[in-house]
Amino acid sequence: MVQNEEDLLELGGRKFASRFILGSGKYSLQLIEAAVRDAGAEIVTVAVRRANTKEHENILDYIPKQVTLLPNTSGARTAEEAVRIAHLARELGCGDFVKIEIMRDSKYLLPDNEATVRATEQLAKEGFIVLPYMYPDLNTARDLVDAGAAAVMPLAAPIGSNKGLVTKEFIQILIDEIDLPIIVDAGIGSPAQACEAMQMGAAAVMANTALATAGNLPLMAAAFRDAIIAGRKAYRAGLGRVLARGAAASDPLTGFLRD
Amino acid sequence: MVKINGEPQDAAGQSVAAYLEAAGYDSRAVAVEYNEAILPKAQYAATQLADGDVVEIVCFMGGGC
Numbered sequence: 643m644v645q646n647e648e649d650l651l652e653l654g655g656r657k658f659a660s661r662f663i664l665g666s667g668k669y670s671l672q673l674i675e676a677a678v679r680d681a682g683a684e685i686v687t688v689a690v691r692r693a694n695t696k697e698h699e700n701i702l703d704y705i706p707k708q709v710t711l712l713p714n715t716s717g718a719r720t721a722e723e724a725v726r727i728a729h730l731a732r733e734l735g736c737g738d739f740v741k742i743e744i745m746r747d748s749k750y751l752l753p754d755n756e757a758t759v760r761a762t763e764q765l766a767k768e769g770f771i772v773l774p775y776m777y778p779d780l781n782t783a784r785d786l787v788d789a790g791a792a793a794v795m796p797l798a799a800p801i802g803s804n805k806g807l808v809t810k811e812f813i814q815i816l817i818d819e820i821d822l823p824i825i826v827d828a829g830i831g832s833p834a835q836a837c838e839a840m841q842m843g844a845a846a847v848m849a850n851t852a853l854a855t856a857g858n859l860p861l862m863a864a865a866f867r868d869a870i871i872a873g874r875k876a877y878r879a880g881l882g883r884v885l886a887r888g889a890a891a892s893d894p895l896t897g898f899l900r901d
Numbered sequence: 902m903v904k905i906n907g908e909p910q911d912a913a914g915q916s917v918a919a920y921l922e923a924a925g926y927d928s929r930a931v932a933v934e935y936n937e938a939i940l941p942k943a944q945y946a947a948t949q950l951a952d953g954d955v956v957e958i959v960c961f962m963g964g965g966c
Contacts, residue, residue, distance in 0.1 A: 665963075665964065665965015666965055667964040667966075668963065688963065688964050689963065690960075693926055693930070693960040695924050696925075700930045701961050702961060713961065714965075726934065730939065730959050734932045734959075734961055801966050829966075849965075849966070850966045
């Protein structure tokens with residue numbers, strides 16, 4: 643257990659034992675507490691939207707107090723809009739974390755990498771702990787490091803698609819080359835995919851739709867938790883090699899009962 | 902008229918605090934942007950809405966990926 647205690651995720655000077663970042667979209671407020679508990683999540687994302695006078699339920703009443711809130715800038719189409727949303731999120735009084743999401747394309751919801759770099763630079767200068775969501779591109783990731791990002795969050799597949807590690811090769815390049823936590827975001831649809839991302843060396847995995855569209859949300863949250871823990875252990879252990887061809891016995895090759 | 906969350910509202914002359922209460926917002930759960938700048942909660946009572954002002958009133962909602 644001591645080993646696990648030392649293996650913490652560090653973001654902006656804060657340390658987390660869980661490597662599962664949980665979204666809170668597309669399911670009822672009543673399920674959030676069970677989802678957080680069964681996911682073992684310590685970071686939960688929320689969106690900022692125009693308030694509605696007919697809606698008197700506050701999502702913050704449903705999220706356990708020890709959880710770190712990660713507001714996102716979804717809905718932003720430009721760097722300037724993302725900065726405005728980040729300012730509003732901070733004013734809502736839940737800390738300095740912000741996940742930059744800037745999308746100009748409403749069909750595929752792909753992030754605008756160039757605008758994301760600009761918003762990251764601005765908000766990092768203002769003291770935010772900035773976690774930018776991005777299309778996995780090494781040059782952009784290097785720009786995000788220079789801009790002061792606390793982590794880089796590449797998409798695995800189109801958001802909400804549950805298609806898994808479609809961008810696997812490019813995420814691996816980021817893991818190998820970027821000296822910041824790489825958090826695999828968007829498109830992870832199953833615990834097996836989350837486990838694979840962790841085995842590759844991802845620092846954490848984010849999921850939302852995979853849980854929200856599952857048959858039993860808290861049970862799927864627990865499955866993701868276990869898969870992410872298993873994948874992290876496998877990464878730390880170092881995976882065994884793969885043979886290019888042929889076979890290699892694990893049993894002794896002497897002492898057979900013949901001759 | 903004052904543009905509040907994209908809609909014209911007959912709110913000129915009221916303070917932000919009075920508007921929020923009259924409209925039914927929970928002022929603890931919202932953040933307010935007043936003419937594109939954050940309006941700290943401590944200034945809600947002293948800020949008078951005027952014709953042409955643009956106000957955004959936001960809160961946290963469920964969101965993820």
